[in-house]
Structures are given as structure tokens and as C-alpha cells.
Amino acid sequence: MKEILTIIFRLTVSCLLAGLVMGGGYIMTTKAKQHNEHVNEQKVMLSLLGYSKDNPAPSDVELHEIYRYVVTEDEELSVAYLIPIPGGCTFVNIGLDGNFIGQVPVEISAEKVIKAGDRDKAIMAALGEGKAIRFADQTIVVTEEGFRMAYLLPGEFPGFKTFIKVILAVDPAFTLLGLEIMEHEEDPGLGGEIVQDYFKGQFKGKPFATIKTLDVAKLPIPDEYLQALESRKGGISASEVERIQQLYSDKDIYALTGATISSRSVTSGVQAIVKKFAYRVSILDRVLAEQGIEVSF
């Protein structure tokens, strides 16, 4: 009996000790981890817009975050946006037919709004009883000197294996400025090649009209196009690259060798994200204009 007690006692002590060590480690590292994630995302977003270490963003470039939610009230669904306005945030509720339902101011600080838990709580507090919200997605409006320059659209869609997470950059006319693959689990060497310049780069510069009917062509990439896409490796002038990009801007996407399904997934995923966004942002802009809501962007 005594032996069992000693065993249990010792085991419990070791567990508690282990728990303390891990808890301490967690507290020390979790802030760094979140900071890292945030910095990484910022870096990716700025590079999508064409900025880098050698070409830093001018100081009047600002990123404004819009969060889209689906609101359920008594079985009625509606779409709502948490928008930054001068002096805070507002939650604009729009019906499924594009009609303005209402807006409520939301009290939340700029640091807390990035955290999903705090954000949801603040919105629920502002909305009151009887409503349920579900987070849908996030859009970032990039302004320079107060004018809209681009939109950054994070998105996710099924790939060949599991999901592919991307961030797109589009300009106000919905021409694709760039595509960055954030996460994927495709096969290395096959589907994994979607992160290479010669695939991602094909999306750059495609106008909205082309995106709406974009398809995948199971043909090899023409040499000159390949050279232009891999222009970072050198051997081709910037003006040549532009000319070639312009030439191919209304063509379909050339599939990756041995990864047709991954290529198709990315193409249809990007297409869906851009189309849905174009539809939604036009409704949002119309409602904001009609209601005279002043926004930060």
C-alpha cells in the first residue's frame, strides 16, 4: 500500500513539474510566435504589392482590414462587414439581396481587432441579443495617399491533396497583381511546383475579363514566356518582360507537368475568390455610398 502511495505521489509531482516547465515555455514563446506570424504575413502582403527590401513601401501606404461575417437572425441570413472608420469601427449589415439593413458602431482597439476571439466578442456586444455571427473571410484594402490602390484577398480552396491557402492581390479594376501560396500539402516536385515563379507568375497581370473565363491549357509553356516568368534569374531586360507579360495576359494558364489537377485547383480557386470578391465589393461600395457612411479608405 505504501509503495503504491509513493509511486502515485512521485508520479504526480513529476507531472506537476513537467506541467510547470511546459507552461513557462508556452508563456515565453507564444508572444514571439504570434509576432512572427504577423510579421511574416505583412512581408508577404507587401511583396505581393511589389515592395521588397530594396523597394520599400512609401510611408503613406496604409493597410485597412475589412472582416466579413454571416449574421443569422431568426433564420434570416445576411452578410455584414466590420469596417474601419475614422475614429473606430462600424458593423454594416447587408441583406442577401444587396439591401442595407443597418449598421452599429463597434468598440474595439486596433490591436485587438486582429484577434478573432476579441473581435467576435466586441461585435456580439454591439449587436445585442437574438443574433448569431460566423466569420467568413478577411479583405485588406491598400490605400496610398488615401486612394484605393489594391485589395489583398486571403483565401483557401481544396487542392489535389488537402487545402491550399493563398493570398491574392488585385487592383481596383480586379486585374490580378499577384498570387502567393501560403500553405499547401501537394507532392514535392509535382503539385508542389505551384509555388514556383513559372506557375504563380502566370496569374500576374490577368485582367478581370480573362479571369472570369480562365481555364488550364495542357500545353508546354512557350520558351519566351518561361524566360520572362523566371526573369529573376537574369538574362532578360525589364521591358522585354513587360512586353511578353502583356502578350500572354489574356491566355489560359499553362498546366504544370504531371500536376494537372493541382494546376486546375489553383486556377478555379483563384477564379472563385476574385469573382466573389468583385460581386461583393460592388454591393458594399454601393451601400456605403447610398448611406453616406464615411470610411477610412
Next chain:
Amino acid sequence: MRTNVMIKRILLALLLFCSLPALAQAELITGKSFGEEGNEIIVNFAKAVDRTVASSLDNYIVYEEPDPDIRLSLHQIEIAEDGRSAVLKFTEPLNTTQTHVVSVKNITPSILETFKVSKSYLGYLLSILIGAMLINNFVFTKYLGLCVFFGTSKRMDTAKGMGITFTIVIVVSAIMSWFFYQFFLKPFDLNFLQIVVFIGLVSLTVQAVDTVLRKVNPILFNAFGVYLVLVIANCIIIAVPLILADNEYNFYESFMLSFGAGTGFLLALYLMSAVRERMELANIPPTFKGIPIAFVVAGQFALSFLGFSGLSLF
């Protein structure tokens, strides 16, 4: 005898209980599914519907569940001869992996009939099972659990014993891990304790199975007992709870995943042991004898399992 009768009665009661909801309502919509072509939804009605109403495009609103504000555009609606089924054709191919919500008005006057169309959930569950068993076989595609694999695949009986023991332990420990994850780790934001908790549960399960087996069926224990200890040193046993926590699977999905992982391991062991027994009699060069040639054979199996990649049955 009496226990058998009791069990049968309980099962019958359960069956009736589960089918009650279906019997209680007399639904207008008796069947709904995605059509063969990529852009169709097929609806079956309990009684013949008014042709003009049912084929009018304005009476239908269809959207994907996560995007209620994006209405999908219908191209044409075909009503069957007897008026009891309709085929909704869309202008663009549907994303069948998403649940679609269809609302029909005016078929039953002043009632908006709403129903959801999605790929069968059972199909989804089975696809997780097949995925864990074949497509993402834990040994040949994810290369986990190899130490134990090579140790116990020398003879077919040890292979079978190990495989079955492993399947039992992994299913039980995965279910327990699921409970712990859902009710302790997630709500209290203790995700960093995942590793410790999961491995603790595995040890507990092994201990429990060991004790139970000893008492209930000593013969079985003599056959399989020795493998129980080896189970703990197996990478798969902790990979499965980590995966189901990462993917936020529910109870049934976790069960399917762990069962698939276990049977996949059993399958891999069985195949490997069959080959290795034969190799004992083959003329292998001395440098390759034993483990090296086993690795090469495993590589060939892995190559053949690569053929399952991308298989999508449901």
C-alpha cells in the same frame, strides 16, 4: 441466452428510435443529390408537382452554404414525366465538395421549402477510412511506425498479432484523445499539452488493454500480449491523435481515421511478412541480408502504394 435476447431488444429499440424522425414528418422532398454531370442537382418529390411552377427559374434560390449572398445561376429545369422529380441545370459547374442550400417557393403554396444538398456524409466517412488505409497508408506513404514495422514483419503470425493489437489500441486511444481534446484541451486553451496528454492516454490504453485481456481471454493474451509494449514506441500511435486534433475531426471521423490507420498498418505488416518469409529462402547477398533488403522491399511497396495517390471514390 437471456443476454442475447436482451441485446436484440435493445438494438431494435435503438433502430426504431433512430428512424422515428424520418417516419414522423411527411416531407415533400424525398430525395436530393448532385447529378452525374458536374452542373446538376436532382430533386425527388413525394407527390407530383405543378409543372409550370416547378420549372420556373424564379422560384428557386440556390447558394453554397458558406456564401449565402452569392446566388448560383440556373440555366434550365427539367421536370420528369410523372412530375415527381426535377433536374436543376446550372450555367457553371458546381463545387460538389460544398454543401448547397436550395430554396423553392410556391410548390407548396406560401411555404418556402429549403433543403441542403451535399455529398453523402457516409461517403465522406468512408473516404477518410480509405484514405487512412490506402491512399495515405501510414507506413508506406507517411513512413511512420517503421521500427516496429521492421521488427515484427518477419513472420506472418507475429505480423497478424501485432496488426490486430495495434488496431484495437489505436481506436480506443484515438477516441479517448478525442474526448480529452474536445473537452479539456480546446476549451482551456491548453494545446501545448497535446503531446504529453496524448502519449499519456496511449500508455493508459495499453495498460488497460493489457489488464483486460489478461483477465478476459488469457489465451489471446499469450498470443498478443507481448506486442502491447511495442505499441507505445510506435510513431503512428501518437500521429493519429495529433492529426485528428489538427483537422478538428468529430467523433465519427476520428473513429474512421484511427480504424483506417490500424487496418492500413495491419495490411502493410501482412504484405511485408508474406514477402519476408519468402526471402528467408532466397539467395540474398550477405551485405543485404536482414534489414537492408527489407528496406528495399518496403521501398517497392511504397512505390506501388503511390499508385493510390489521388484516388477519390466519394
Next chain:
Amino acid sequence: MATDKSNFQLVVNGILNENPIFRLVLSMCPAVGISTTVMNGFLLGIAVLFVQVFSSVTIAIFKNMIHPRIRIPTYTLTIATWVTIIDMVLAAYLPEAYARMGIFVKLIVAFAIITMRLEMFACKESVTSSFWDGVGMGLGFMAGMMALGFVRELLGLGTVLGYDVLGFKPLLFFVLPFAGFFCVGLMMAFFNYIEIVYKRAKAIQG
């Protein structure tokens, strides 16, 4: 009973005589799965080295207080704690490296090599000996992974540590999973061959 090997000999032992991957045939999972490039092998090797050394030292320090009947759970608990710590540290300070290794960092807890080493060495030997033995084992593991990674990366992608050496991809399939099996098998056969030749040379001499 203290070991009669010097500390240096312990380290060398871990790398050559009792190399975890090629001689003890333990911890195969990462050897096959992660050894696609030298960098991956190196990073996971560092992680394992860390866990091995810290676990060995912890157990050596507490070896007199561990009740024999709960040996295994105690080892498991220690290893799990250190694995969690390294997992969190990597995720926080080296996110790219962490993303490459994926689930394998968490799986270190199930590596047989660490538990075995604790059972066979750390619970009997002194703290310093356990420390150096842990270093040896960790280095041996890292060396093995890097050797495999070197072969696979060179033949599969034509690069070494990311630098394009060959300029083309000779046999792309070497980075795919099953080639890991082939490579390990072939390298083990190679080690066996060296052993046979060595023994034969010794037999002829003596």
C-alpha cells in the same frame, strides 16, 4: 557501475559503433521521411540532439528518485516535456524550419532511440557520462540524417544545401517518400559491406 569509456569515446561511439540509424536500426521514421535534403536532416538532428541531451541529463539527475515500477512513464513524461518545449521554441523562433519538419518534431516523443538510451544508459550512469552519450547519439542521428539527405538531395534535386551543384535534376524520384526506403536500405548494406571487409582484413592480419 560507471562506464569505463572516456567522454570523447562516448561521443564517437554514438556516431560510429552504435549509430542509431544504421547500426541500432532505431528511429527509422524520420530517416525515411525527412531526409529529403541536407538542411532538413540537420534541423531535425538538432532537435533530436536537444531532446536527447536534456532528457538524458534530467533522468541522470533524478535517477535515484525514480521508482523502478514507474520507470517507463517517467521517461515518457520527461521526453514529452522536452519535446513540447523544443516544439514551442522552434515554432516561435524558427518558423520556416518548423514548417518544413511538420509533424516530425512532435513525433520525437515516440522515437525509440531516446527511450532506449534512457533505459540503457542514463538511469545507470553519471550526469556527465549521460550528457556526452546523449551528445554522441544526437550527433550520430544527425550525421546519419545528413548523409541520407546529401545523397537524396544531390541525386533528386541536383542541389546541396540549396545551392545548385549539378544544374539539373538527375533522378527526381529520390525526394519522394519511397526512395527514402531504398536509400536507407542501400546505405545499411554499404555499412555492412564495410564491416565485412574490415573483419576480413582483421582476420587476415590476426
